[in-house]
Amino acid sequence: MITILALFLALTTTRADSVDVLIKGGLVYDGSGKPGVVTDVGLRGERIVFIGDAAKAQVKAGRIVDATGLIVTPGFIDPHTHSMEGVDRFSAERRKNIPALMQGVTTVTNSPDGRGPWDVARIQRETELKGLGTNTFAMVGFGTLRSLVLGASSAPASKAQIDSMRKLVDNAMREGAFGVGGGLFYAPQSYASTEEVIAVVSAAKPYGGVYDSHQRDESSYTIGLMNSTREAIRIGRESGLITNIGHVKALGVDVWGYADSVLRLMREERAAGHMVVADQYPWTASGTGLSAALLPRWAQAGGRDSLQARIANPATRDRILVEMRDNLRRRGGDSTLLLINGGANAKPYIGKYLKQVAAEMQMPPSETALELIRRGIDMGVASFNMTEADVETFMKDPYVMTSSDGSGGHPRLYGTYPRKIRRYVLDKPVITMERFVQSASAQVADVYGIKERGWLKPGYYADVTVFDPKTIREAATYVEPEKLSIGVRWVFVNGQAAVAEGQPTGVMAGKGLRKR
Ligand SMILES: [Zn+2]
Secondary structure, eight states, X not given: OHHHHHHHHHHHHHHHHEEEEEEEEEEEOOSSSOOOEEEEEEEETTEEEEEEOTTTTXXXXXXXXXXXXXXXXXXXXXXXXXTTTTGGGOOHHHHTOHHHHTTTEEEEEXXXXXXXXXXXXXXXXXXXXXXXXXXXXXXXXXXXXXHHHHTTOOSOOOHHHHHXXXXXXXXXXXXXXXXXXEETTSTTGGGSOHXXXXXXXXXXXXXXXXXXXXXXXXXXXXXOHHHHHHHHHHHHHHHTSEXXXXXXXXXXXXXXXXXXXXXXXXXXXXXXXXXXXEEEOSXXXXXXXXXXXXXXXXXXXXXXXXXHHHHHSHHHHHXXXXXXXXXXXXXXXXXXXXXXXXXXXXGGGTTXXXXXXXXXXXXXXXXXXXXXXXXXXXXXXXXXXXXXXXXXXXXXXXXXXXXXXXXXXXXXXXXXXXXXXXXXXXXXXXXXHXXXXXXXXXXXXXXXXXXXXXXXXXXXXXXXXXXXXXXXXXOOOSSSOOOOOBOEEEEXXXXXXXXXTTEEOOOOOOOBOOOO
């Protein structure tokens, strides 16, 4: 009896005073946007259980991480990345998501730009069982649903088709999606009218959440940046969802200098009672596909075969080329389009600007691009089309969060978060460290409704990042985009060390999150 009592006492006192991991003496930013304080953070099991002076509280630690001189933050949450897009088909190595972990990122979306799974519960359950390096969360993609119901058709959706899409939204929301994603810039989503999108997206209203938008026009392609921003705002407002302008930017010479105007639209809408936010990556080059960047959308209607037929027909081919020339001008010309990745047949062109390839092929640049597309070499491109001034203006806004838009071939997949810290917080202080941390963690969790993550708070999940402000930086470049970032020392995902002493451990402690 006495032994049992002693054991009971021992257990309870151990629980109160001991932690599995004590992160000791770091400069701790909790995500609130308040300046950092030097203190200790204790983790037990999956949770943060202690924040304060561990010596004073006589906390016993299984393992001590000496964080003297280091910065301790909530694990970053990336609301717009392609790093886990298609995760159900990934190898174990890719599911580890080491490029994200080595930036201090512990949670990512798996469904950007209106794509991603429609059967959210299955993907989240299966990938969690197989193992994930980071937590993932899903948005149900308008593009996914429109393709399921209408294929690549450019026709407006009928009443019955809208109902089918609404049922799929409702189902995905019940299965734990955090909102609806849209990518109206891309075919076939581009064929949907604003009213059609609202009719579909509003099925998520009873569940709340976010309408996340790769908007119809970030430039002057179709309706223009300002009208496109108004459209994204309206879709969220009339659907009853928060609007998030994904990877906000002013793309191309026609809209340079418009960052202030976009932010003003957002501010006015918030003042009228509808929450509008944005996320942003800290680079002046966007990343997309050659056809998405240059082809007019009417040329893509009906899919690949219809496109080939239009290229083969001299009359439509000429019309396509006229518009491609203008799209290239808009983006800054052939010396701003860097070909960065693609299949085996793309190899000879990788790392070259379109200007160079055009010279080699002895064709004008737009014809060169069309020829590559015709041959089925639809490459990824880095398109240098933003100004540093617009990037900084967006960054300073308190409603602009951090994201990577991470995609293959662009250094943002490996380098975004350390780059933002190095370049925009430490070297040239555009924003403060506390604002950076908030924009990359707590603010994203709060906007998306990701519960018990994104803040350093006792009781919250132990997603924690520890980095060295002296060494942190990105190593990836446009020439060598697949280089892991430097300076992140420790990353805990659900209490387990996924990065230890600056090295990835291979631990897959991530979860497939579902909205509650
Ligand atoms: Zn996008």
